[in-house]
Amino acid sequence: MTDFASKVILVTGAASGFGQAIANAFAKKGASLSLVDKDEENLNKVTEQCKKAGASKVLAVVADLRVEDDIVRAMNETIEMFDRLDVLVNNAGVFRTGSVEDTTMESFDLLFAVNVKAHFHFTQLAVPHLEKTKGNVINLTSIASEMLLSTDILYGMTKASLTYFTKTTALGLAEKGIRVNAVAPSVCRTNILKRPDALGPDLSEDEIFEFEEKTHPLGGVLIEKQDVVDAILFLASDSARTITGTNLLLDRGRLLAGPLYKRE
Numbered sequence: 001m002t003d004f005a006s007k008v009i010l011v012t013g014a015a016s017g018f019g020q021a022i023a024n025a026f027a028k029k030g031a032s033l034s035l036v037d038k039d040e041e042n043l044n045k046v047t048e049q050c051k052k053a054g055a056s057k058v059l060a061v062v063a064d065l066r067v068e069d070d071i072v073r074a075m076n077e078t079i080e081m082f083d084r085l086d087v088l089v090n091n092a093g094v095f096r097t098g099s100v101e102d103t104t105m106e107s108f109d110l111l112f113a114v115n116v117k118a119h120f121h122f123t124q125l126a127v128p129h130l131e132k133t134k135g136n137v138i139n140l141t142s143i144a145s146e147m148l149l150s151t152d153i154l155y156g157m158t159k160a161s162l163t164y165f166t167k168t169t170a171l172g173l174a175e176k177g178i179r180v181n182a183v184a185p186s187v188c189r190t191n192i193l194k195r196p197d198a199l200g201p202d203l204s205e206d207e208i209f210e211f212e213e214k215t216h217p218l219g220g221v222l223i224e225k226q227d228v229v230d231a232i233l234f235l236a237s238d239s240a241r242t243i244t245g246t247n248l249l250l251d252r253g254r255l256l257a258g259p260l261y262k263r264e
């Protein structure tokens with residue numbers, strides 16, 4: 001069992017969804033937390049939750065991950081406060097539906113900035129600190145990283161890129177004793193599809209969930225936040241000391257079945 005009470009965990013996108021659940025889970029284990037998000041109001045709420053849940057110390061950093069200086073400031077403030085980093089959870093992400101024909105270049109820049117460039121930058125800044133602690137990085141990819149979804153082309157491209165990044169950095173950082181892994185959930189009820197412009201006018205969140213419930217060979221349920229939390233607590237722990245470069249699918253068999261599969 002890993003004693004997270006002595007560890008410092010940085011979670012991006014901590015104000016909502018998986019990030020909020022991940023922050024609370026590490027808080028319950030007594031970890032020190034650096035929580036990063038652009039949504040100040042919800043970040044403050046999650047910070048209070050984590051303090052009540054048992055976190056040793058919590059730093060909240062309001063930062064827009066599209067802005068390089070914000071990322072540098074978030075890492076600097078984390079190290080100034082805690083003087084170490086054990087686990088970096090690159091979780092923040094945005095979604096846009098759309099094919100190659102109906103995707104704007106504004107969406108292209110946004111998704112690559114938040115879903116790829118920010119994680120690259122945070123990881124780069126974290127390396128010297130993770131080398132000292134023999135720490136690890138966990139990236140939030142998606143089932144879309146390994147499945148050809150032509151109607152969600154941009155999102156899939158960013159997650160495929162993040163999977164490549166996970167594997168190449170796992171290889172590149174192994175000699176420093178740093179592990180790098182990813183978790184790839186299928187669909188879960190968070191706020192990601194509720195964000196402005198995520199779906200466009202012709203698609204509703206309910207339609208997606210109704211469709212997605214039939215795509216999992218293991219049965220009708222969607223992924224729960226707790227499924228992601230459990231995977232991350234494991235990958236972050238010493239129990240996963242042999243695991244690096246993995247993109248852990250949390251998809252109830254969906255990738256095995258393929259994008260056209262429908263369970264009656």
Ligand SMILES: NC(=O)c1ccc[n+]([C@@H]2O[C@H](COP(=O)([O-])OP(=O)(O)OC[C@H]3O[C@@H](n4cnc5c(N)ncnc54)[C@H](O)[C@@H]3O)[C@@H](O)[C@H]2O)c1
Nearest residue numbers: 013015016017018038064065092093142187188190191192
């Ligand atoms: N929910 C799903 O079905 C699902 C499935 C697979 C993977 N994921 C991935 O999980 C991760 C978390 O998503 P979620 O579902 O919890 O979404 P969410 O929308 O509930 O939370 C995302 C968080 O990221 C923050 N964020 C977005 N852009 C930011 C920016 N520019 N600067 C700082 N913070 C920013 C938001 O403010 C929000 O708090 C994402 O990487 C997403 O791609 C989600």
